[in-house]
Structure formats: structure tokens, C-alpha cells
Amino acid sequence: MAFYFDEPSRTFNEYLLIPGYSSSECIPSKVSLKAPLVKFRKGEESALSLNIPMVSAIMQSVSDDRMAIALATEGGLSFIFGSQKIADQAAMVARVKDYKAGFVGSDSNLSPEMTLADVLAIKAKYGHSTMPVTDDGSAHGKLLGIVTSRDYRVTRMDGSLPVKEFMTPFDKMIVAPADTTLKEANDIIWEHKLNSVPIVDAGGKLVCMVFRKDYDSHKSNPYEMLDDHKRYMVGAGINTRDFAERVPALVEAGADVLCIDSSEGYSAWQAATLDWIHGRYGAAVKVGAGNVVDADGFRFLAQAGADFVKVGIGGGSICITREQKGIGRGQATALIEVAKARDAYFEESGVYVPICSDGGIVFDHHMTIALAMGADFLMLGRYFARFDESPTNKININGNYMKEYWGEGSARARNWQRYDMGDGSTGLTFEEGVDSYVPYAGSLKDNVALTLAKVKATMCNCGALTISELQEKAKLTVVSSTSIVEGGAHDVLLKDKTSYGSSPIR
Ligand code: IMP
Secondary structure (H helix, E strand, O other), X not given: OOOOOOOOOOOHHHEEEEOOOOOOOOOHHHOOOOEEOOOEEOOOOOOOXXXXXXXXXXXXXXXXXXXXXXXXXXXXXXXXXXXXXXXHHHHHHHHHHHOOOOEEOOOOOEOOOOEXXXXXXXXXXXXXXXXXXXXXXXXXXXXXXXXXXXXXXXXXXXXXXXXXXXXXXXHHOOOEEOOOOHHHHHHHHHHOOOOEEEEEOOOOEEEEEEEHHHHHHHHOOOOOOEOOOOOEOOEEEEOXXXXXXXXXXXXXXXXXXXXXXXXXXXXXXXXXXXXXXXXXXXXXOOEEEEEEOOHHHHHHHHHOOOOOEEEOOOOOOOEOHHHHHOOOOOHHHHHHHHHHHHHHHHHHHXXXXXXXXXXXXXXXXXXXXXXHOOOOEEEEOHHHHOEOOOOOOEEEEOOEEEEEEEOOOOOOOOOHHHHOOOOOOOOOOOOOEOEEEEEOOEOHHHHHHHHHHHHHHHHHHOOOOOHHHHHHHOXXXXXXXXXXXXXXXXXXXOOOOOOOOOOOOO
8 A cells, every 4th residue: 555644745835933032142143054065974074065055956047157156156056057068067167167256357458459439439338447458459369558547538639549559558567477366466456556457478468357346346255165276166967877978077177066966866876876976986076966855765865875965856936747747745844854864864874964955945934944944055946047147038028027947857958867767768758847937136146145134034033043053943833824824914005016025926
């Protein structure tokens, strides 16, 4: 006879936190959101930690190199999508690792023969007033001089005057060599009262620029996710088919952590993938696995050597797995059971395997509830897809800006490996995800700051200054359907329906 779970399958929306005692120490500025990313032994620390408990989903419409840089800047981590050619994915990883915060490629460049009129046109187009002059007018040509607004007076000079006549020539410029650190570049900027300093290679070619304002904004990112060489950290998705080629390419490109991306992780294919990676790299390559929704699935992947385990089947906003296949579990119930299994496994083995709650976060407060229920960190797709930094188009629909967002199981993504049934087929037989729009929401930085302000405030209400303290102290209650209505603005007429969240899409 089939096994029946006693508990119904519940979502985050069916739970609320009950406030606990907040001491005078409990203030948001003292809250730490640091979270372990990979497994560790009792008494030790995780070899990799997140500074905020957020990772972006392994999806074409969410995690490319631009998203990875933006999220690492704020303290989280992206897993670059694996449903692309190995070389393309490795190139995205390499671009994140090569990115030097504060060092920017110059997009407004001049050749000596261009004119003052050209300078004004470029300034109007890009809004930049600092323009390097190179022999061929390119961003990496031999540096011959620089033009800033201090070099010309529009009212006194003719528009046809060539740049070489009024630029500050190379021998009067302050430049820095290619191995300059951001801190050194900033010292040069201050010492010589400059707004920028060009970085030049041994052959005199322009490499990039450091601007005073970029250094200032870089300093305002205290949570940046940096590796031992001060490069941004980045993850990458892999599958259970081509790992023998994909993993070495991603490791070579510098990926800090990998994750097997599959709709169903309780499988022999996942164990074989983990085996192969550990056989070749030992513990040097960290790799998460999933997804699972119960204790059996967790234990299987923990024993197979997963560095973290991802929880969730069928709860994603673009997911139609439950409708198509009748399989999955309410995200809250899945998480509660897997968190218990993780704690039991820790008790008996002394190894703590972090769990990631993947999908189904609709409101900001769902993040706090998921953390309270035992998630070490959260994977989000829809949340990040709405931001400037996601890879998709921003489209105006009936006067509202939207971003495109499609599932990895949709015909558009063609990610058949994620739904691989092991029978050798190389195509999707039926879709498990949709192609959709989500409301455009602006920059990642602003939104993450607002979301985390809410998370920290709630943690203080529960008397917790860390995520593990929240997990110990949290008191949760199931809500009735009537009390869900009570939880939103009710029995009033809203003046502005867009300003307060009666809409489920945020
Ligand atoms: P969201 O944050 O609710 O949008 O969920 C994102 C998660 O949905 C991803 O991290 C995946 O685990 C999952 N997912 C991505 N694409 C699909 C799909 O096409 N079908 C089902 N689940 C998907």
C-alpha cells in the first residue's frame, strides 16, 4: 500500500512568525546574515560562506555574468546557467572572475583626428566627460592623451578643431601600470587631485580606467563575496550527462562552487555525478545536489557526498511540474522535513550539510519564514528576474515595464538535461515550465537592500541576531485562510493600489 504523509503539503503563505522577546541588543544594524554554503564538521566553519543568504537560480533568464557580478557585490552568489554550450558557460564564469571592481573599460574613446564636435556628440550620447585618446580611437589602442571638460571651452573654440590640438598629451598625464590595485589607483587619484586614472600596459596601450566615483561606490559594498585573490565568487550549474567535459572547463574558468541542476535529485545519476567529481578532485571542488523534498532524498544526497542539498519540487513560479506530472511538495512542508533530516544527520555523523530552499518565494517575508524553518540559504528565480541585471528583455506592455522570465523546463529554454530520465533521449517530451513576464522592479542593489531590511527587522522581532539564532528561537504558526485575508490591508479602500502589497507579484 502507498505511504501517506500525515501533514498536508503546505506553502510559505500558510505560516506566520510569532514575535519573541527582543532585548535592547536586538537592532537591525547588529544582525548578521552570514550563511554556510558548503558542508563542514562539528566545531569547524564552512569553507565557503555567503554574506547574505541569497543565491540566484540556475536559469537562462536569471543568472549570467552580469547578474553574478551584481549579486556578489551585495554578498550573495549566482549559479551561472548550465543550459548552454560548455565553452559559453565557462566564458561567463571567467568574465566574473576577471572582473575587477572599480576598473572599467572605457566606452567613450577618441582618435587624435576627431574633432571638438565629435567630443560633444559622444558626451551627449554617453554622458561621460572623460575621454581617452588612443591611436586608433579604440578602448585598447595606444594611449596618446586624454580629453576632459577642462580641456576645451565650447564658446571660444571651433567645433572643427582636432582633438590632438587641445587634448592633454600623454607626457603630461598621470597613468598607472596594469598591476595596480584598486587601493593604489585610488591613492594616485587623491594625491594628484584627479577624477580618473588610466591603467596602461607595458606597451603603452590603454587597459581600463579607474574613476574616483567608482572607488567610492566600491567602498560602500561591505558584503562583497570575494575569493582569496579578491576576485568575485561565482557558482555554476552542471547536469548529470556531460559532467566529464563541463566540470573541468568550469573549474579551469575559476568557478568557486558547482551545483547539479535537476528537477529531481533523488537519483542514481546524481550519485554517479558526485562520485565522478570527488574521484577526480577530492574535496577541492565543492558541489551541491538536488532537488529533493523529503528526508530520504536528503539522506541519499548527503551520503553521496553533496556539499549542500537543494530543496523544492514544483514550487517555482514558472513551474508546472505538479500539474504535468502530479509530483512535488508544498515548499514549506518539504523544507521543514528536510531541515529535520539535516539536523538528525548532523547529530549522528557530525557533518552539517547546508540546505538551500529553492523556489516559491513570493513575498519578502517568505524569505524570513524559510530561514526560520531551517533553510541555510535561498535560491530565487522570479525575484532576481525582475531586476535591471537579469539577462532578459525589458518590455513595455500596456504602459507597464515587464521583464521576460521563462522556466528551464519550457520549450524556450530547451534544457532537457534538467529533466533527463536517463533513457538516452535528448529532447523535452513535454514542458514543465512556462514562458512569462514579471513586473520590472529596478536595480538589484536597491531591492536587495529593502528586502534584507525587512528580514533583519523580523529577525529582531524574534529576538535573533543570526540565522542560526532565528532557527532556534522562531515560533511559527499555521494560518487559517481567513487570517490570510486579515494579513493584508483589509476593510479599507486603498488610495494607491500600487504602493502597498495587495498584489501577490512583488
Ligand atoms: P522561483 O524563485 O519561484 O521563480 O523559482 C525558481 C526555481 O524554479 C529554480 O531555481 C528551479 O529550481 C525551478 N525551475 C526553473 N525552471 C523551471 C521549470 O521550467 N519548471 C519547474 N521548475 C523550474
